[in-house]
Amino acid sequence: MEYFYLMNQDYGITANSRHYTCMVDLLGRAGRLDEAQKLIRNMPFEPDAATWGALLGASRIHGNTKLAEMAAELIFEMEPENAGMYVLLSNLYAASGRWADVSKMRLKMRDTGVKKVPGCSWLEVQNKIHTFSVGDSCHPDRDKIYAYLEELDLKMKREGYVSSIKLILHDVDEEEKEHMLKYHSEKLAVAYGILSIPAGRPIRVMKNLRVCEDCHNAIKYISKIVGRLIILRDSNRFHHFREGSCSCGDYW
Numbered sequence: 001m002e003y004f005y006l007m008n009q010d011y012g013i014t015a016n017s018r019h020y021t022c023m024v025d026l027l028g029r030a031g032r033l034d035e036a037q038k039l040i041r042n043m044p045f046e047p048d049a050a051t052w053g054a055l056l057g058a059s060r061i062h063g064n065t066k067l068a069e070m071a072a073e074l075i076f077e078m079e080p081e082n083a084g085m086y087v088l089l090s091n092l093y094a095a096s097g098r099w100a101d102v103s104k105m106r107l108k109m110r111d112t113g114v115k116k117v118p119g120c121s122w123l124e125v126q127n128k129i130h131t132f133s134v135g136d137s138c139h140p141d142r143d144k145i146y147a148y149l150e151e152l153d154l155k156m157k158r159e160g161y162v163s164s165i166k167l168i169l170h171d172v173d174e175e176e177k178e179h180m181l182k183y184h185s186e187k188l189a190v191a192y193g194i195l196s197i198p199a200g201r202p203i204r205v206m207k208n209l210r211v212c213e214d215c216h217n218a219i220k221y222i223s224k225i226v227g228r229l230i231i232l233r234d235s236n237r238f239h240h241f242r243e244g245s246c247s248c249g250d251y252w
Contacts, residue, residue: 017043021051028058029251033067049078054195056085059250060092066090083114084210084235091213120209121185125196135207140190145182149191153182156221163212181214186232194226202229210236210252220244 004023007013020043027036036055040047052071060067072089075082086109093101109116132139139145145229163181186207193203211219211234223230224244232239240247 015220016050017045017048020047020058021054021080024051028061028247030053031058031062032063033058033064037067049075049082051223052078053085054109056088057252060088063092063096065092067099073155074159080112081114083109085118086114087116088210117209119207119209120206121189123189123203124206125193125195129146130170130189130192132185132192134185135183138186139188141195144195145191149182149187152191152222152225155225156218159225160223161221166215184215186211186215187218190222190230190232193230194222194228198208199228202231202233205233207232207234210234211239215222216246216250216252218245220246 001023003200004015004019007015007019017158018037024036027033027039029090033055033097036058040051040055042056049142052074056075058066059071068089072085075085079085083100090102090105091101093105095220100115103138111174114237120131120133122129124130130139136142186205189205190203193205194195197203216239217243219239220234221244222228227243232241234252236252239252
């Protein structure tokens with residue numbers, strides 16, 4: 001905070017909305033949500049959707065549903081077709097077991113005409129782009145990829161990995177929930193990368209949406225098990241997975 005205020009006091013730099021959004025993000029990372037909210041309220045101009053989005057993201061990480069709801073409603077007023085924010089809030093409700101609110105969010109998306117963009121992940125292998133969607137069965141090496149994912153899943157569980165099934169609908173049995181999570185597009189892409197890219201070289205995967213909590217956790221385990229650097233670029237930021245940890249510090 002000291003350097004933020006010194007920008008103007010000592011260097012004559014007037015903070016713009018991006019500076020404030022950055023500070024909200026930093027305060028959110030530290031769990032100082034009340035300070036982040038106060039900073040937004042004291043901005044010399046109207047906060048934009050990006051600023052409220054930073055607060056919403058921090059609220060998700062720290063499980064502050066009430067603050068997340070407030071931030072989301074303001075974002076919906078500015079960007080009523082922002083599907084990512086609907087999904088983010090819906091996932092927060094799911095993690096809290098508030099399934100009625102999850103249903104309400106889906107109805108709100110339907111009534112507003114908002115459609116969730118299908119998730120997909122891709123990577124380049126030998127100058128060719130390979131694209132995957134959830135449960136993809138179109139890739140010519142699908143049998144090899146799925147068999148390797150099963151092998152990785154067993155190894156991850158031995159290391160302590162537990163699927164984040166709390167985000168899956170409550171009326172689905174536990175085994176089916178695990179199955180639904182196992183074949184997300186980023187996991188398929190990472191598995192194919194490990195099988196196809198020579199050892200010692202990083203695996204670079206792109207995803208059009210924010211990486212889900214379970215896949216983020218799983219890829220941390222995978223990076224440790226296979227001893228590879230895995231770089232994932234989702235819609236929010238770059239994630240560098242190495243030796244069981246991620247460069248984002250589990251904040252994204």
